[in-house]
Amino acid sequence: MDVVSAHNLTKIYGKDKVTAVNGVSFTVSKGEIFGLIGPDGAGKTSIFRMLTTLLLPENGTATVGGLDIQRDYKQIRKQIGYMPGRFSLYTDLTVEENLNFFATVFGTTVKENYDLIKDIYIQIEPFKKRKAGKLSGGMKQKLALCCALIHKPDVLFLDEPTTGVDPVSRKEFWEMLKRLKTQGITILVSTPYMDEAVLCDRIALMQKGTILSINTPQAIINKLPDRLFAVKAGNMYDLLRTLQRNTNISGSYSFGEYVHVVLSPSGISPEDVQSYLQQQGLTEIEWKKATVTVEDCFIKLLRE
Amino acid sequence: MRTLKFLLKKEFSQILRNKTIRVAIFVMPIVQLIVIPFTADYEVKNINLAVADHDHSVYSRQLISKITASGYFRLTDYTNSFKSALKSIESDKADLILEIPSGFEKGLIKENEQKLFVAVNAINGVKAGLGGAYLGEIIKNYNNDIRLKWVTPESFSPFPVIDIRSSNWFNPEMNYYFFMVPGILAILVTMVGGFMSSLNIVKEKEVGTIEQINVTPIKKHYFIIGKLIPFWILGNIIFSIGLIVAWVVFGIVPVGSLWVLYASISMYLFAILGFGLLISTYCDTQQQAMLIMFFFMMIFILMGGLYTPTESMPGWAKIISQLNPATYLIEMMRMIILKGSGFSDITPSLIKLGIFAILFNSWAVFNYKKTS
Numbered sequence: 001m002d003v004v005s006a007h008n009l010t011k012i013y014g015k016d017k018v019t020a021v022n023g024v025s026f027t028v029s030k031g032e033i034f035g036l037i038g039p040d041g042a043g044k045t046s047i048f049r050m051l052t053t054l055l056l057p058e059n060g061t062a063t064v065g066g067l068d069i070q071r072d073y074k075q076i077r078k079q080i081g082y083m084p085g086r087f088s089l090y091t092d093l094t095v096e097e098n099l100n101f102f103a104t105v106f107g108t109t110v111k112e113n114y115d116l117i118k119d120i121y122i123q124i125e126p127f128k129k130r131k132a133g134k135l136s137g138g139m140k141q142k143l144a145l146c147c148a149l150i151h152k153p154d155v156l157f158l159d160e161p162t163t164g165v166d167p168v169s170r171k172e173f174w175e176m177l178k179r180l181k182t183q184g185i186t187i188l189v190s191t192p193y194m195d196e197a198v199l200c201d202r203i204a205l206m207q208k209g210t211i212l213s214i215n216t217p218q219a220i221i222n223k224l225p226d227r228l229f230a231v232k233a234g235n236m237y238d239l240l241r242t243l244q245r246n247t248n249i250s251g252s253y254s255f256g257e258y259v260h261v262v263l264s265p266s267g268i269s270p271e272d273v274q275s276y277l278q279q280q281g282l283t284e285i286e287w288k289k290a291t292v293t294v295e296d297c298f299i300k301l302l303r304e
Numbered sequence: 305m306r307t308l309k310f311l312l313k314k315e316f317s318q319i320l321r322n323k324t325i326r327v328a329i330f331v332m333p334i335v336q337l338i339v340i341p342f343t344a345d346y347e348v349k350n351i352n353l354a355v356a357d358h359d360h361s362v363y364s365r366q367l368i369s370k371i372t373a374s375g376y377f378r379l380t381d382y383t384n385s386f387k388s389a390l391k392s393i394e395s396d397k398a399d400l401i402l403e404i405p406s407g408f409e410k411g412l413i414k415e416n417e418q419k420l421f422v423a424v425n426a427i428n429g430v431k432a433g434l435g436g437a438y439l440g441e442i443i444k445n446y447n448n449d450i451r452l453k454w455v456t457p458e459s460f461s462p463f464p465v466i467d468i469r470s471s472n473w474f475n476p477e478m479n480y481y482f483f484m485v486p487g488i489l490a491i492l493v494t495m496v497g498g499f500m501s502s503l504n505i506v507k508e509k510e511v512g513t514i515e516q517i518n519v520t521p522i523k524k525h526y527f528i529i530g531k532l533i534p535f536w537i538l539g540n541i542i543f544s545i546g547l548i549v550a551w552v553v554f555g556i557v558p559v560g561s562l563w564v565l566y567a568s569i570s571m572y573l574f575a576i577l578g579f580g581l582l583i584s585t586y587c588d589t590q591q592q593a594m595l596i597m598f599f600f601m602m603i604f605i606l607m608g609g610l611y612t613p614t615e616s617m618p619g620w621a622k623i624i625s626q627l628n629p630a631t632y633l634i635e636m637m638r639m640i641i642l643k644g645s646g647f648s649d650i651t652p653s654l655i656k657l658g659i660f661a662i663l664f665n666s667w668a669v670f671n672y673k674k675t676s
Contacts, residue, residue: 052519055676073675074521082519088512092318104310105520147516 003155003186004028004051008060011046011209020046022209023060028188028202033181036190037197037294038206044190045085046209048159051188052082065154078106081148085159085190087140091133095124095143098132099150106151116183117146120176138169145176149185156180158189162196174199194295205298212301221292224300225265226250229273230258230290234283242280249273253299260290262300307522311530319500319534329500333492333542337549341484344611351435354381354398356389361409363450370446371402376438390423399425400435412450474559474642481554486637487610489546493569494576494604494630497539501580502597504531505672506587518674528669532577539573540566550641559644568636568650571657575629578664585671604630629660 004027011021021043028034036044049055051064053073062069067076089098099121103110114121124142127135132143141161148156158177162170174196177187189200197203198217205212205220213220233239240259243252251262263270274287290296319325353371357364372379377400381392392398403421405411412418422439426432475482508514517527547565550556558565580597587593607614607621608630614622625631632653639645 053675054515054518077519077521080519082516084512084515086512086515088514088516090314090318090513091511092321093314097314097317101310101314102516102520105307105517105522107307107521 001030002027002063003030003032004034004062004064004188006047006051006060006062009047009050009057009062010059011043011050011055012058019209021050021057024206024209024211025060026204026211026214028186030186031181031184032201033177033187033189033199035197035200035203036188036206037192037194037200037203037298038190039192041208042206043209044206045159048082048157048188048190052080052157053077054082078151079154081151081153081156083144083148083156083158083161085161085163087144089132089140089144089147092131094129094131095135096128098143099146102147103150108151110150113150113152116152116180117149119179120149121146137165138172141165141169141173142176145173149180153185155186155188158187160190160192162191162193170196194293194298197294203294205294205301207302213297217294220294220297224292224297226300227263227265227270228290228292228296229261229263229270230255230288231261231277232258232284232286233277239277239282239285242277242282243273246273246276251300251303255290255295258290260296262296308526308530311522311526312533315504315530315534319538325500329496329538329542330545333496334545334549336492337485337488337546338553340488341481341554344480344484344488348431348434348438349376351377351400351431351438352380352398353377353439354383354389354392354401355379356383356386356401356403358384358406359404359408360384363409363412364404367404367443367446368402371439371442374438374442376435386421393423393425399428399431400439402439482556482642483638484610485550485554485556486641487634489543489550490572490630490633490637491605491608491610492546493539493543493573494633495601496542497535497573497576498580498601498604499594499597500538501531501535501577502583502587502593503580503590504535505581505584506590506593509587510589524672524674525669528581528665528672531581532574532665535577535580536570536573539577540569543569556641558641560640560646564645564647564650565637565640567647568633568640568654568657571654571661572629572633572636574661575657575664578661578668579629582664582668582671585668604628607631608634610634629657632657 006027007025009021009024010019012019024043024047026034036042036047038044046055050057051062051069053069053076056070064076065079067079069076090101093101099110103113120142124135124139124146127139132140135143145158145161148158162173165173170193177189177199181187191197200217202214202216203220204214215223231239231243236254236259240252240254243249243259243261248268249261250264250267252259254260261273263273270287274285277285319329355368357368368379368382371377380398381389383389386401386403389398389401389403393401401421401423403423405419405421408418408420420443422436424432424436505514508517543566547558579600583593583596583600587596603624606612607617607625608628609625610630614625614631617625636645636650636653639649
């Protein structure tokens with residue numbers, strides 16, 4: 001069953017007619033973690049704001065929990081939890097007060113749904129008398145998640161929840177999401193971090209308001225037909241320039257401490273590339289087969 | 305209901321937790337109420353007077369000493385030529401010139417008639433107008449004194465004279481505090497209420513908390529009422545503090561009933577807070593809200609009859625002042641505090657304020673959109 005379904009969703013902003021979201025369609029099934037992956041300005045937040053009934057689409061339709069985002073926005077608001085990208089709880093209220101406040105405006109109590117947030121809340125409980133503005137970044141995210149969950153929503157929208165959060169907290173955060181998934185909550189999450197993509201059940205790769213590809217992370221990786229290699233040399237800059245000069249090589253880009261070399265399935269062989277590099281006078285060449293990541297797929301999609 | 309209770313609790317803790325706002329709400333109005341009435345006084349004192357005396361007689365000296373003894377004038381220059389007196393006006397040392405012609409005493413006694421010349425520096429209109437009037441009054445009194453001396457008692461009044469005596473009702477001593485304090489109190493309530501409410505929703509927009517609120521099933525009118533009530537209560541508290549200050553510092557005790565007074569301030573607060581919230585729903589940043597509110601605040605204060613009576617404004621300005629909620633409050637405050645007006649006297653104003661309150665608040669609810 002599709003909990004969220006968007007059909008041809010379009011958002012155009014302002015007088016300049018900037019198209020932020022251009023005819024996006026996708027579906028999310030119940031109990032799924034669905035990721036919108038893409039750089040800043042890809043239109044992730046606009047999609048979230050439309051699905052959470054905060055923004056009206058210029059075109060297209062969408063349903064959340066079977067309810068139309070334009071017609072049934074009132075019911076939708078009762079059933080969803082939304083965590084905006086920007087911390088938007090009351091910084092001058094304490095942790096406890098924020099939680100109580102949001103429980104009340106959703107017509108419930110903290111007690112009623114405590115078991116849902118317990119695992120998360122327990123970590124910030126020692127600071128419950130502290131003002132929300134005085135919390136660290138990671139703790140703020142946990143509190144925001146608690147507040148978004150307090151009314152036991154069916155669908156949770158998390159807009160870049162891990163942006164600006166340290167790696168340890170990020171890891172913890174994703175573990176929390178996994179646990180929430182087991183409770184049957186459908187989660188839509190957006191992130192600019194490619195490494196988080198594999199943690200989702202399915203992902204949509206986005207760029208400039210359009211979805212480039214939707215699939216499970218593994219399927220997206222498997223679908224990449226090219227052979228991928230990681231190369232390192234004494235002079236990395238020369239290496240990159242030399243690779244880019246050769247038109248037989250489909251692609252090359254720096255990737256961490258390596259340069260990734262993409263070779264089309266039926267094109268030049270890796271051995272030829274290696275000897276080409278040696279001919280060009282590069283030294284200390286290290287050549288190995290690279291494991292394909294979502295980022296590689298994304299770069300490939302962008303180039304097409 | 306429970307939602308509303310929590311909204312109120314949230315607003316109150318947010319307002320009262322902010323130390324600067326606490327001071328701005330409670331301390332600053334008190335200080336202003338104590339300080340401003342002492343300075344906002346229409347009575348013009350220390351008018352600088354230059355006398356060009358061509359006569360140097362007993363009568364001219366008597367006249368001058370009578371003028372200076374009034375306490376309104378300060379003799380800054382005493383010469384025997386008009387030219388040099390004019391110089392002291394040009395150099396801003398004098399505001400008025402009184403020229404006494406030569407033969408003043410002689411003419412007065414012989415011909416029963418003499419002319420004086422008064423020249424007024426009209427750069428400061430209030431000072432010039434009042435100074436000229438004061439001087440005229442004093443000279444008139446002086447004239448009467450002389451007459452009394454000369455006219456023989458038996459032939460009491462050879463011709464009928466109309467003598468005008470005025471008495472000031474509701475403020476017998478024409479005490480300016482009585483007049484200004486209620487008006488200033490009205491303005492302080494307007495300022496605190498107007499600014500606080502206009503900045504409130506816009507602050508939630510700026511900080512981003514409105515996003516989280518908008519996605520909740522909270523009703524629009526609940527949200528607005530949740531914003532309105534805390535400021536309404538605060539406004540009433542500030543007003544009460546102001547009344548106490550007026551009583552302790554200026555000895556002003558409302559002549560009218562406190563019920564009527566609170567009824568008018570309560571109705572007014574609904575109107576002005578609604579106006580603030582309306583501005584708040586239109587603005588995106590606190591800066592915008594502040595500037596717009598400032599613009600209206602100037603109109604409220606200067607066109608509300610605090611300093612200048614609305615009756616003497618040109619027709620179009622009268623219409624504007626009729627649309628200004630502060631006009632009604634200032635008027636009602638003076639009526640109730642000084643005159644002791646009752647409910648029946650202020651009902652028309654209360655109804656008008658009620659219309660403002662309903663208009664502004666429903667407009668604010670209408671304009672506050674949870675979806676953009």
